[in-house]
Amino acid sequence: MGSGLFLHQLGKTEAASQHFARAGELSPDDWTIRRGSMPIQGQNPMGPEFFELFKDWEARGKTTHATMAAERSS
Numbered sequence: 001m002g003s004g005l006f007l008h009q010l011g012k013t014e015a016a017s018q019h020f021a022r023a024g025e026l027s028p029d030d031w032t033i034r035r036g037s038m039p040i041q042g043q044n045p046m047g048p049e050f051f052e053l054f055k056d057w058e059a060r061g062k063t064t065h066a067t068m069a070a071e072r073s074s
Contacts, residue, residue, distance in 0.1 A: 008040055017041060028056070029063040 004019035020037045027033055034053055038045040057063070 004037060005040060029060065029068070 004016045004023065007013075007016035007019060020033075020041060023030075023033045023037070035045050035050060038049060043049040
């Protein structure tokens with residue numbers, strides 16, 4: 001999220017949006033990236049965008065940091 005936030009602070013919102021989108025693609029189950037960047041992008045982290053994110057997460061099996069760590073160690 002660092003590059004996206006930096007670009008956003010510089011007023012380069014289109015470039016920032018691209019970074020946020022790519023970060024979400026690379027780590028779709030990382031709530032810090034996906035939900036944490038919503039307010040910066042003008043989205044309500046408890047609004048419709050969040051509920052779409054939540055439905056997507058549920059459809060992928062509700063992966064958590066614990067389940068990702070367990071998969072890496074096996």
